Amino acid sequence: MTAVQDHATTGHTISANGASPAEKAKDRRVLAILIGLAMLGLLAITAYLTYGVQGSWSYALSLRSRQVGSLIVVGIAIGASSLVFQTIAGSRILTPGVMGFDAVYVLIQTMIVGLFGASTLQLLGVMERFALNTFALMIFGLLLFRFLFRSNSRNLFVVVLVGIVLGSLFASLSTLTSRLLSPDDFLTLQTVLFASFTTVDPVLLGVTGAATAFGLLALWPQLRKLDVVDLGHDGCVALGVDYHRTVRTTLVIVTLLVAASTALVGPMIFLGLIVANLARQALPTHRHTSLVVASALIGLLFTVGGQFLVTHVFDLQTPISVVINLVGGLYFIVLLLRTDRL
Amino acid sequence: MIFLHAVSHAYGATTVLDGVDLSIPRGKLTALVGPNGAGKSTLLSAMARLLKPDTGQVMVGDLDVLSAKPAQLAKKLGVLKQLNQLSARLTVIDLVRFGRFPHCQGRLQAEDHRIVEQAMDYVDLQEFRDRFLDQLSGGQRQRALIAMVLAQDTEYILLDEPLNNLDMRHGVAMMQLLRQAADDLGRTIVVVLHDINFASAWADYLVGMRDGSVVAQGTPEQIVQREPLREIFGLDMQVVDVAGRKIGMYWHPELVGAEELSPVAVYG
Numbered sequence: 123m124t125a126v127q128d129h130a131t132t133g134h135t136i137s138a139n140g141a142s143p144a145e146k147a148k149d150r151r152v153l154a155i156l157i158g159l160a161m162l163g164l165l166a167i168t169a170y171l172t173y174g175v176q177g178s179w180s181y182a183l184s185l186r187s188r189q190v191g192s193l194i195v196v197g198i199a200i201g202a203s204s205l206v207f208q209t210i211a212g213s214r215i216l217t218p219g220v221m222g223f224d225a226v227y228v229l230i231q232t233m234i235v236g237l238f239g240a241s242t243l244q245l246l247g248v249m250e251r252f253a254l255n256t257f258a259l260m261i262f263g264l265l266l267f268r269f270l271f272r273s274n275s276r277n278l279f280v281v282v283l284v285g286i287v288l289g290s291l292f293a294s295l296s297t298l299t300s301r302l303l304s305p306d307d308f309l310t311l312q313t314v315l316f317a318s319f320t321t322v323d324p325v326l327l328g329v330t331g332a333a334t335a336f337g338l339l340a341l342w343p344q345l346r347k348l349d350v351v352d353l354g355h356d357g358c359v360a361l362g363v364d365y366h367r368t369v370r371t372t373l374v375i376v377t378l379l380v381a382a383s384t385a386l387v388g389p390m391i392f393l394g395l396i397v398a399n400l401a402r403q404a405l406p407t408h409r410h411t412s413l414v415v416a417s418a419l420i421g422l423l424f425t426v427g428g429q430f431l432v433t434h435v436f437d438l439q440t441p442i443s444v445v446i447n448l449v450g451g452l453y454f455i456v457l458l459l460r461t462d463r464l
Numbered sequence: 465m466i467f468l469h470a471v472s473h474a475y476g477a478t479t480v481l482d483g484v485d486l487s488i489p490r491g492k493l494t495a496l497v498g499p500n501g502a503g504k505s506t507l508l509s510a511m512a513r514l515l516k517p518d519t520g521q522v523m524v525g526d527l528d529v530l531s532a533k534p535a536q537l538a539k540k541l542g543v544l545k546q547l548n549q550l551s552a553r554l555t556v557i558d559l560v561r562f563g564r565f566p567h568c569q570g571r572l573q574a575e576d577h578r579i580v581e582q583a584m585d586y587v588d589l590q591e592f593r594d595r596f597l598d599q600l601s602g603g604q605r606q607r608a609l610i611a612m613v614l615a616q617d618t619e620y621i622l623l624d625e626p627l628n629n630l631d632m633r634h635g636v637a638m639m640q641l642l643r644q645a646a647d648d649l650g651r652t653i654v655v656v657l658h659d660i661n662f663a664s665a666w667a668d669y670l671v672g673m674r675d676g677s678v679v680a681q682g683t684p685e686q687i688v689q690r691e692p693l694r695e696i697f698g699l700d701m702q703v704v705d706v707a708g709r710k711i712g713m714y715w716h717p718e719l720v721g722a723e724e725l726s727p728v729a730v731y732g
Contacts, residue, residue: 140577144594145557346570350562352554356545359514361616362538362566408553 152405152412159419166426167194173434188322191331193425196383196390197397199334201421202341202414203379204394205401209348209410210369210376214402215282215457217394221266222289223259223380224389229292229299230258232311236299240310248325252333256381263377267370289391322386330382337378338418344372345410352408390443392450397421399457465490466620466654471510471520480506481517482676488654488669493646495663496656497687498673499697504656505545505624507673511654512543512622524620538566542618544609546628556600556608557593560584563615583615587641603634610641621645623655627662639666660697664688665709672696688712698722 141149170190175182204217211221218224234254235243243251266288300308350363358365383390401417428442436445466488473481480503488494496504509515511522513529522529524541542563560583564576572580584590587607597605606626613621626642627635643666645651657663663670663684670687672680672695680692687693688710694700701712702719713719 140557140561140572140580142557142593349570350565353562356514356543357562359534360512360538360543360545360613361562362533362535364534402553406553408558 148406152407155404156412156415156419159416159423163419163422163426166423166430170426170430173430188324188327189429190426192322192327192386193429194422195327195331195334196387197422197425198418199330199337199379199383199421200390200394200425201397201401201417201419202338203376203383204398204421205414205417206341206344206348206372206410207376207394208398208402209351210372211281212354213281214399215395215454216285217398218376218380219389219391219394220282220289220454221285222292223263223377224384224391225289225292225296226262227255227259227381227384228389229296230255232296232299235307235311236303240303240307243310248323249329252326252329252381252385255385256333256378259381260374260377263373264370267373326385330386333378333382337375337382341372341375341414342411344368344375345414348372348410349408387443391447392454393421393424393446395457396446396450396453397424399453465525466511466652467521467523468507468511469521469523471507471517471522473506473510473515473517480676481510481520484520484676484678486671486678486681488652488671490652491646491650492668493642493653493655493666494669494671495667496654496671496673497658497660497663497696501675502673502696503676504673506676508543508622508624508654508656509545512541512545513537514543514545535566538616538618540618541620541622542613542616543622543624544613544626545624554597555594556589556597556604556611557584559597559608560589560611560615563612563617566616579617580615583611586614587611602629603631603637606630606634606638607641610638614645619650619652621651621653623653625656625658627657627659635662642666660688660693660712660714664711674698684710 167190170193171183171186200219204219207218207221208214208216231243246254300311303311347363347368350358350361351365351368353361355365358368397420398417400420401413404420405412405416407413424446425442428446432440432442432445466486468484468486471481471484472479480501482503484503484507486507496507498504506515510517510520511524511529513522513532513534516530524537527537527540529537529541557580560580561572561576563583564572564580568576584593587610589604589607589611592600592604592608597608600608606629610623610626613623623642626638630638639662642653642655646653646668655667657667664687665684667684670680670682670684671678672687672692674696679695680687682692687696688703690700690703693703693712697714699712699714700721701714702716703710703712705711
């Protein structure tokens with residue numbers, strides 16, 4: 123047997139770019155799904171902006187475009203960050219939300235108010251506050267990575283458990299600290315933490331939007347390496363990908379995206395979990411360039427579409443985060459029960 | 465040539481590599497043999513920079529493994545350990561294309577596709593190219609992994625127990641494949657093998673390890689002899705000559721005598 127065989131003799135119709143008919147069909151399906159998601163996203167945005175406008179259009183549009191802007195930032199940031207986090211954690215059950223990243227963000231805010239008073243928080247501009255919080259969150263993320271993911275025999279059940287325990291620990295710490303605050307400080311904290319979609323600070327939207335855009339740009343060159351990260355540490359080393367560096371870089375970008383989304387709407391624990399897993403189920407591919415785009419678009423659909431439903435169907439009675447956490451919590455349990463390998 | 469000098473490594477208090485000096489000949493099929501816990505896989509990992517040894521130097525060709533850039537080394541040396549966590553979403557062709565990553569960073573050109581198809585032909589997996597990995601038998605999956613390493617097109621190929629989970633027929637087919645890769649393509653191949661007779665029949669060069677040290681090395685004729693085998697495996701076995709190859713009769717109850725092993729060593 124010689125090393126070189128003409129493919130023509132093997133009886134397969136492989137085109138010059140190496141794709142078989144089955145692969146081409148698969149690629150077309152991936153593209154079709156991505157285009158479909160993008161169209162649905164545009165539709166949702168248009169509907170959100172224009173549905174049932176009464177009175178002044180210019181007022182309605184300027185208000186609603188700020189709202190929809192923050193919904194888009196949140197959806198995309200959570201969708202993209204959750205998907206790549208699953209990859210570096212090596213598990214489809216682990217997302218930043220599940221691992222308590224949002225809870226840490228809230229804790230950091232609460233501690234600042236608790237330790238230095240609300241006036242300090244207000245003294246800092248929106249931008250400085252965001253930078254400070256993001257920086258603290260990055261340190262947490264890197265520490266978590268160091269302790270949980272660097273050991274060679276990482277047990278994912280332990281990681282999930284630790285993440286959930288840490289998440290509730292930080293949530294409880296935040297609650298405890300906020301109980302100790304003076305009523306004035308507490309009110310300030312509330313407005314900072316849970317900037318609702320109905321009243322969006324344009325500066326905050328600008329800062330978080332820019333952070334998200336920067337995060338996505340920085341993420342793009344990592345995506346092909348993340349394909350290799352799916353093969354695990356040894357697979358990465360064998361193929362010349364610096365595993366630890368790739369994981370660390372990705373983690374820093376993830377914290378930036380999580381910080382952006384949490385600064386806008388507060389914790390959305392299970393949104394990322396639903397969105398990233400839907401993207402993986404919908405797309406018949408392992409390529410992160412497609413998966414991340416799909417996850418971001420599905421995230422956008424969930425936030426914009428969800429808020430649309432909350433506003434126009436549930437008459438603002440139920441906050442969107444409650445709906446998403448209810449659905450997401452159920453989905454999380456189903457995933458836990460169905461997965462034999464986390 | 466792969467060259468190791470004074471390579472030592474310990475996991476906690478357990479020394480797994482104890483000052484190994486070794487040269488592995490170029491363009492040959494070399495087998496690392498030895499009992500469980502002899503340090504074969506650890507040594508292979510050290511050659512492939514999957515593990516950074518506590519002390520010592522490893523050279524692959526003119527590259528120092530410990531200081532070379534990962535991407536540069538990946539063009540020169542391919543390694544296959546047991547990849548247990550392979551994503552079920554990968555198809556055979558997806559996996560084999562990963563072999564081109566060091567050369568094209570995931571953006572495959574016509575030349576990359578040509579080499580991928582060659583590797584697919586070489587392991588005879590074209591009819592399974594669009595199958596998902598979890599739809600393959602153990603032997604097919606092993607072949608797909610070999611194809612990935614072949615597509616990486618490296619001068620040096622290191623394989624950790626490639627015969628694991630393979631039945632006799634597939635085991636033989638795998639050794640044929642490796643033999644051809646060494647003979648036809650001039651690759652330097654190092655494999656960890658459990659079965660001394662597979663090693664004797666197929667390899668050019670044997671390296672026998674025990675307790676973290678190289679205790680014997682040479683051609684199969686030199687190593688598959690009563691004394692060296694006792695030294696390596698702690699088994700006293702008769703060696704017979706079959707069609708010009710030395711075969712150790714370790715499975716024959718009348719022809720083998722074991723050094724006394726403690727129950728812990730046997731069952732642990």
